[in-house]
Amino acid sequence: MKRTALYRIFSVLILVMTLVLTSCNDSWDDHYSKSTKVVSDQTLYGYINSKPELSTFAEMLRISGYDKVINSDQSYTVWAPNNAALEGVDLQNEDLVVEIVRNHIARSIFSTSGVMLSRVSMLNGKYVTFIREEAGFSFGRMLLSEGNTLLKNGLLHIIDGYVPYTNNIWEHIGRTSGLDSLRSFLYRQDRFVFDPVNSVEIGYNEDDQPIYDSIFVYRNLVLDRLGHINDEDSIYTALLPNNDAWNEAYEKIRPYFNIPDVFGGAGRAHFITQFTIIQDLFYRGVYESPEAMPYMTSTNGNTMYNPASLFSxxxxxxxxxxxxxxxxxxxxxxxxSWFKPILVEAEFPQGRTNANSSILQRNSQGSGFDISDDRYIVVEPTGLSNVAQPSVTFQIPNTLSATYNIHVVFVPEAIVNPSNPRPNKANFTLVSINTTTGRIRRNPITPSNNVTDAHEVTRMHLGEFTFDFANVVDQEYPSVPVVLEVTNAVRTDETAEFSRTMRIDCIILEPVIE
Structure with missing residues (x-):
């Protein structure tokens, strides 16, 4: 509380100093209609303080320190609630007083002249609607009882009620009971990060390293990645889990992230699980009836096709x-959301290796075959040995500690030889993590049928496989130990019937929901 009060005093002093330095001498007469009432050369605060029916608001201005702000030469518009409107306000609650005061003062001049609908930015950064209605003008749905009183440094409107301070989503999470788990995770992501661009180099230390007059900027991982729900200029729809919902989701998701100690272990798994809970809770725009939408796409990019149950x-x-x-x-x-299919395009070279073969990339446009992204690779053997068979290995990132159906999609030889195409045969080895120290195990996989179709695209099902450990890839842990090796299984004496050249479209891992 002491820290808040000191910060408030400091903020007001800085604002007043800024106003003195940047005061303006606008001639306001040109800005208003003839309905504007010119009273005197009193300041806004001086006039408010002289009006008995505004004595409560005048006291609130003094408590908050904003009497000095609207007593300066800077121009403001004040929507002052009358005494009757403020009867229930506890003037001993300084935080509440400041919130109300800042929610009724705006920089610059806002006359009723020509107003139909305006969103006015208040000193607290909130937006309040100033609108012409059938009954007259209203500010935040509060009717003006007296308007357009022109004073030395601004314009005064008197209203019959006060506009309550409305939280934004970030503030709501911080102030609402029952959201402790969500709040704790979100607020722990706050950081102040060194800004090298705006920091000024002022010398060197004894080790000849630069010394900076340092500037630090506020950052938050969640706000940066999922949306600035603390920003009044950004509009969102948010799903907020209470503590019971949070705990239920945690127990459901945590087993998918059994991470080896060498890749961050339980601590990293705990963080990833919590981030996974919140990654699809925020949606851009306003949805007053989200349950009626056919689908909604989160700020994380995932599309939800069940808004009716999501928001029930x-x-x-x-x-x-x-x-x-x-x-x-x-x-x-x-x-x-998190247990999604994994698609590895064969033509992407990152993480791909090959042996006893050369890799060529081909385009399938116009071929009539349904091939992912119209691209595939050709794995050409570079020798005739039955021992050193041609092979290609693909990294498979972001596998969870869960079960997947694994498929390899082969392109038929008919794409280049439609008159007399030959099938192909392949063997497979899946490398997975099998200890918390990160040791790996080679798992030979023999599908029930390892022969491709010579005429049609073959989606070969290798079977189900359960990963004991998750392999979540990010900048800190970029390693991908999980790989699938595809090896040609055609012997040199079978080339009359089979082709030793493999054509591969992609690798697909489909989640198995138990």
Whole structure:
């Protein structure tokens, strides 16, 4: 509380100093209609303080320190609530007083002249609607009882009610009971990061390293990656899990992230699980009836096709930068969010190696074959040995500690030899992590049928495989030990019937929901 009060005093002093240095001498007469009432050369604060019906608001200005702000030469518009409107306000609650005051003052001049609908940016960064209605003008749905009083440094409107401070989504999470787990995770991501661009080099230390007059900027991983839900200029719809929903989701998701100690272990698994819970909770724009939408795409890029169940049994609330829906159970589908199919395109060279072969990339456009991205690779043998068979190995990143159906998609030889195409045969080895120290195991896989179709695209099912450990790849842990090796299985004496050249489109891992 002491820290908050000191910060408030400091902020007001800085604002007042800025106003003195940047004061303006606008001639306001040109800005208003004839309905503007010119009273005197009193300042906004001086006039408000002289009006008995505004004595409560005048006291609030003094408590908050904003009497000095609107007593300066800078121009403002004030929507002052009358005494009756402020009867229930506890003036001993300084935080509340400051919130109300800052929510009724705006920089610059806002007359009723020509106003139909305006969103006014207040000193607290919130936006309040100033609008002409049938009953007259209203500010935040509060009617003006007296308007357009022109004073020395601004314009005064008197209103019959006060506009309550409305939280944005970030503030709501911080101030709402029952959201402790969500709040704790989000707020722990706050960081102040050194800004080398705006920091000034002022010398060197004894080790000849530069010394900076350092500038640090506020960053938050969640805000940076999923959306600035603390920004009044950005509008979102958010699904907010209460503590029960958070714990339920954690218990469901955590087993998918059994991470070896060498790749971060339990601590990293704990963080990834929590981030996974929140990664699809935020949606850009306002959805007052999200349950009626056919689908919604989260700020993380995942599309939810079940808004009806996702937003069922939720409690809705409108905030200053969108809507929130508090829920006791997160109904996000596994395979739409975190346990998603994995697709490895064969033509992507990153993480791909080959042996006893050369790799050529080909385009399938116009061939009539349904091939992913219209591209595939050709694995040509470079020798005739039955011992050193041609092979290609693909890294498979981001496998979870879960079960997948594994498929390899082969392109038929008919794409280049339609008159007399030959099939191909292949063997497979899947390399996976089998200890918490990161040791790997080679798992030979023999599908029930390892022969490709010579005329049609073959989606070869290698079978189900359960990974004991997750391999989540990021900048800190870029290693991908999980690989699939595809080896030609055609002997040199079988080339009359089979081709030793493999054509591969992609690798697909499909989640198995147990």
């Amino acid at each position: 049994n939720t409690v809705a609330q409108e905030l200053s930068n969108g809507w929130v829906y508090q829920t006791a159970s997160i109904q996000i589908s596994d395979t739409a």
